[in-house]
Amino acid sequence: MLEMLDKRELSKIELFDEIRRESEISTSDKTLNESLMSLLKENEIYITGYDFDIYDGVKRIQSIRTEGLVFGRVKLNFVEIENLIAQLETTDVETVKKASYKLKMLFRKKFEELEYKNISEGITEDFDAFFNRTIYYIKSQKKEQKDSLWNKLAWSLSNDNGSDDIFLNIINYVKYH
Numbered sequence: 766m767l768e769m770l771d772k773r774e775l776s777k778i779e780l781f782d783e784i785r786r787e788s789e790i791s792t793s794d795k796t797l798n799e800s801l802m803s804l805l806k807e808n809e810i811y812i813t814g815y816d817f818d819i820y821d822g823v824k825r826i827q828s829i830r831t832e833g834l835v836f837g838r839v840k841l842n843f844v845e846i847e848n849l850i851a852q853l854e855t856t857d858v859e860t861v862k863k864a865s866y867k868l869k870m871l872f873r874k875k876f877e878e879l880e881y882k883n884i885s886e887g888i889t890e891d892f893d894a895f896f897n898r899t900i901y902y903i904k905s906q907k908k909e910q911k912d913s914l915w916n917k918l919a920w921s922l923s924n925d926n927g928s929d930d931i932f933l934n935i936i937n938y939v940k941y942h
Contacts, residue, residue, distance in 0.1 A: 766800060767809060770838040776816040777801070778832045801836070811870050813837040813863070839871070846871065847919040853900070869896050871922045875932050884936050899939045 769775060769783050781797050804810045814835040820826055840846060849871075852864035873892060876884065888895050903914045914935075921932035 766804060767838060770810055770836055774813050774835050774837040776819070776833060776835045778816075778819065780836060808839055808874055810836050811839055813866070837867070839874070840867075841871070841922075841924040843919050843923045843925055846922050847916070850915050850919055853904075865900075868900075868922070869893070872896050872899070875922055875929075876936075879929060879933065882933065884933060887940050895939070899935065902939055902942065 766780065766784065769780060775783065780801075781794065784797060785792060801810070805812075812834050815829075816833045816835050817826070819830055819833045840849070846868075849864045849867050852860050853868070855861060873896075876892070890898070899918075903911055903918065906914060917931050918935060921928050921935055
């Protein structure tokens, strides 16, 4: 599953179809669902969106079908995160939305991992507002400072050595400014 999601985001139907196509072994939906849930729980993958094409022309959609969930691989290395940040600077609205969502998920994941250090203490707004304020703060800087802060944010969201300390520094700086 992870190798397939490394290449591109896939809906549940696409993912299961590819697994069955490449596998010589018959695998039940129950087994594949269990694997998906395990990867979600371990933060290896995340839900990136929903594929409405599964409704095949139905105009009045009344239920959510899990087949429409679209999954992506959580990227935790500096270069991949730096690439997401670069996508925030493009003029394509869809690209910016997707990159922002992915960065917010990584930001939330890191935030939750470090919550034992009481990092939310002193933050008066909700998580989304704080994330948006962080991005706004970085984008409002002069080019040299902005580039430096983007690099620090990318490193802080990775799982590289020292990333937790840099993340805490960013949170504390934004929190009090």
